[in-house]
Amino acid sequence: MSDIHEAVHVADSIRHARAAGEIWRTLKIFAGSLGFTHLSVLSPLDASAKKLAPHLIYIDAPANFVDTFDQRALLHHHPLIQQALTSSDPFTVREVQARGLTAEQRKVLEFVAAELDLKAGFVVPVRRADEMLGVVMFGGLRCRLGAIERSILHLLAHAAVVRAIDLKQAPKKPAAGDLSPRECQCLQWASQGKTDSEIGVILGISARTARFHIENAKRKLGAATRVQAVAEAMRRHAIAA
Amino acid sequence: MTVIPDVVEISAQLGSAATPADVWRAMKAAVAPLGYEYMCVLSHQSDLRERITPAVLYFDAPQGFADALDRAGHGPNNPLVQRALTRLEPLAVNEIWAAPLSERQKRVLAFISMSLNVRDGFTIPIRLDETLDGIVMFGGRKPDTSALVRSLLHLMAHCAFKRAQELAQVPVRKKKGALTARELECLRWTARGKTDSEIGTILTISARTARFHIENAKRKFGVSTRIQAVAEALKQRAIAA
Numbered sequence: 001m002s003d004i005h006e007a008v009h010v011a012d013s014i015r016h017a018r019a020a021g022e023i024w025r026t027l028k029i030f031a032g033s034l035g036f037t038h039l040s041v042l043s044p045l046d047a048s049a050k051k052l053a054p055h056l057i058y059i060d061a062p063a064n065f066v067d068t069f070d071q072r073a074l075l076h077h078h079p080l081i082q083q084a085l086t087s088s089d090p091f092t093v094r095e096v097q098a099r100g101l102t103a104e105q106r107k108v109l110e111f112v113a114a115e116l117d118l119k120a121g122f123v124v125p126v127r128r129a130d131e132m133l134g135v136v137m138f139g140g141l142r143c144r145l146g147a148i149e150r151s152i153l154h155l156l157a158h159a160a161v162v163r164a165i166d167l168k169q170a171p172k173k174p175a176a177g178d179l180s181p182r183e184c185q186c187l188q189w190a191s192q193g194k195t196d197s198e199i200g201v202i203l204g205i206s207a208r209t210a211r212f213h214i215e216n217a218k219r220k221l222g223a224a225t226r227v228q229a230v231a232e233a234m235r236r237h238a239i240a241a
Numbered sequence: 242m243t244v245i246p247d248v249v250e251i252s253a254q255l256g257s258a259a260t261p262a263d264v265w266r267a268m269k270a271a272v273a274p275l276g277y278e279y280m281c282v283l284s285h286q287s288d289l290r291e292r293i294t295p296a297v298l299y300f301d302a303p304q305g306f307a308d309a310l311d312r313a314g315h316g317p318n319n320p321l322v323q324r325a326l327t328r329l330e331p332l333a334v335n336e337i338w339a340a341p342l343s344e345r346q347k348r349v350l351a352f353i354s355m356s357l358n359v360r361d362g363f364t365i366p367i368r369l370d371e372t373l374d375g376i377v378m379f380g381g382r383k384p385d386t387s388a389l390v391r392s393l394l395h396l397m398a399h400c401a402f403k404r405a406q407e408l409a410q411v412p413v414r415k416k417k418g419a420l421t422a423r424e425l426e427c428l429r430w431t432a433r434g435k436t437d438s439e440i441g442t443i444l445t446i447s448a449r450t451a452r453f454h455i456e457n458a459k460r461k462f463g464v465s466t467r468i469q470a471v472a473e474a475l476k477q478r479a480i481a482a
Contacts, residue, residue, distance in 0.1 A: 004399055008252040015249060082393060091389040127389075147330040148368070151392035155248060158389055191472040193465045227468050228434030234475050235482045241475055 006030065007152040011154040011159050014093045016237045020164045024058045027160045031138050034149055038116055038139035041161070044132040047085055049075060055162070066116050078112075079105040084135040090154045091143065093121035105167065117141065122150070124157035134161040179238050183217040188212050191230045245389060246271050257478055261388070261405035263300040268401040272394065276384035280355055282402070283376045285367075289326060291316045298405070302357055309330050315352070318345040321364045325376045331365040331395045335388055361386055363394055367402045375402055420458055420479060427454040429480045432471045 004236040010030045040059040042052075049055060051070045059066065075081065079096050082184045093109070101109070113119065118139040126133040136157035145153075179187070182203075189199045196214070197207035214226055221236075223229035231240045251271045258264040269280050282299040283289060289296055292311045300307055310319065317323065320337050337350070354360065362380030366373055377398040384390075421427075423444075430440045437455070438448035447467055462473045474480045 004396065004403070007396065008249055008400070011247075012249045015247070092391075147366075148395065150330075151395040154389065154392040155396060159248070190466075190468050193469040195466075224434035225431075225436070227431050227471050230468050231432035231471050231475060231482075234472060241472075241482070 003034075003149065006033070010156055010177070014159045014163050016155065017163055017167070020057070020167060023160045023164050023167075027136075027156055028060075030156060031153065034140075034145065034153070035120075035143035036122070036138035036140040036153075038118055038137075040137045041164075042081070042135040042137075043120060044134055045081075046086070046132075047082075052081075061116055061184060068115075069111075072111075073107045074111065077102070077104040077108045079109060080121065080137065081135065082125050084123055085132075087125055088127050090122065090124040090150065090157075093123075093139075120145070122153060124154050126158050126161040128162070133165060136161060136201060179217055179220060179233065180213075183213045183220070184233070184239055186213040187217055187230055187233045188203075190214060190226060191239060196212075245393060246274065248393065248396065251397055253478060255397075255400050255404045258404060258408065261298065261408050264401050264405040264408065268397065269301070271397065272379055275390055275456045276381040277362065278382065279338050279359055279362070279378075279380040281376075281380075282405075283322070283378075285373045285375045289316075289322055289376070293319075293322060296375075300463060306356065310349075310353075310409045313352075316348045318343070318349045320350060321353070321378055322376060325366045325378075326373065328366050329368065330354040331363045331391055333391070334359075334364070334380065335386070337364075339474065358382055363391060365395055365398045367381075369403055369406075370380040374406075377402065380482070420461060421454075424454045424458040424461075425474070425480055427451050428458055428471055429476050431455060431467060432475070432480060 007030070010026055013026045017026065024041065025040060031039060038060045040061070041057040042055045043057050045055045050073070052075050053066050053070055056066065069075070077079055079101055080093065083091060083096055097109075116139060119141045120143045121137060121139040122143070122145055123138075124136040126136060138153060138157075185203060186199055189202060194202065195207075196210045199205075199210040200207040203210065214229065217233070218224075218226060218229045221229050221232040223232050230239070234241045251267070254267040254271065255264055258267050265280065265282060270433070279301055280299060281297070283293055283296040284290060284298050285296070287295040294307050297307050310316065320342065321334070323353070324337060334350075342350070357380065358383045359380035360382050362378060362386055363386070364376060364378045367375045367377060374464075379394055379398075426444060427440055427450055430443060435443065436448075437451045438456075440446075440451040441448040444451065455470065457464070458474070459467060459470045462470050464470050464473060471480075475482055
């Protein structure tokens with residue numbers, strides 16, 4: 001049950017992630033706690049897609065895995081990806097196997113399982129209305145996937161893909177409002193009740209410099225007072241809440 | 242297309258609920274935009290095989306409806322409840338209709354659907370550990386029953402149930418050191434960069450009184466600066482981020 005609270009935190013981190021890499025890392029750590037050591041994320045694709053490589057957004061695989069996969073033209077017979085093209089429900093590898101596979105499909109699954117050392121898997125097709133946004137695949141050897149874990153991974157995978165698309169569509173300008181590490185440190189200490197001179201002692205700078213950093217942070221955050229600067233920095237997750 | 246409510250926000254609302262009734266109200270408000278007009282929460286502390294009335298924790302059906310179901314002896318033939326007793330996963334009302342049903346079961350479903358004007362929804366078994374703790378049912382005339390909403394309701398119903406259980410165990414009393422509405426109001430404005438005299442103007446109190454409220458909030462939090470007080474209030478979600 002602690003998974004549920006953990007999941008809400010992970011959803012919050014994903015929502016505030018500033019880079020795609022951060023999103024996948026966060027998702028992977030949570031999935032890892034359920035035994036899913038492998039993550040791959042695909043961009044939208046349809047039945048006409050021939051190669052996996054152009055659609056890969058993230059994958060945990062040895063460098064030559066994708067090359068071999070595409071050289072052997074396995075995408076068309078990959079039962080998980082093909083299923084994800086038409087399904088809007090998440091599904092497990094076992095469920096796909098139970099539906100009956102062709103000999104070629106079985107071979108593809110065996111190849112992937114052997115290359116990536118996987119025994120179980122869970123696939124989340126991510127859709128908004130009918131539009132495909134991507135596919136998230138979790139894999140591992142011994143995984144815990146009860147009813148509630150299934151819903152959690154579904155929601156998190158969805159949130160992750162949506163956030164990644166948002167980040168891509170609105171490229172972050174590095175300057176405006178981005179605090180320097182020093183400014184964050186000063187605000188963090190200010191939020192713990194330290195004065196300028198105390199912050200100076202802690203960080204080994206002068207009180208004036210501490211004040212200077214906080215004034216800059218106020219300017220960047222558009223805050224009238226340092227209280228507002230701290231509140232705003234917490235809101236933006238620039239300092240720990 | 243409906244906008245999927247945010248997991249993080251719903252969970253924060255559930256977290257700030259002070260009574261079980263507040264929890265259910267917050268849950269209802271969160272799912273209403275998805276087209277769910279009805280919610281029913283049953284506890285498994287009483288035997289659900291025959292009657293539901295003693296188990297009802299929340300039900301927004303007309304007065305006496307649950308009692309009418311029980312008096313008519315519908316309990317054992319109500320698939321919304323009986324199926325959830327043995328299931329691990331949420332079950333859509335549509336899936337129940339699609340499965341083979343006895344004549345009596347069909348009559349009970351039709352009776353509920355007609356009386357409440359509910360066409361679809363989910364019945365969700367709540368399992369905080371291995372055993373069944375209760376059942377949460379959502380219904381509406383034309384609710385969003387997509388795979389993603391199903392996962393969202395599944396997760397949120399567990400969050401709500403757990404929160405309500407925690408609140409029911411702890412006797413409700415005003416926490417020592419809880420902030421007054423006025424103190425919170427002053428902290429909120431402080432977090433937005435207002436000075437004492439500006440807050441005074443906004444709240445039509447004197448600057449001294451505003452200061453007095455903030456000083457009291459600081460004392461209650463046991464902190465030495467107002468920045469710390471605002472940071473603490475944000476952390477505890479006493480004021481909105």
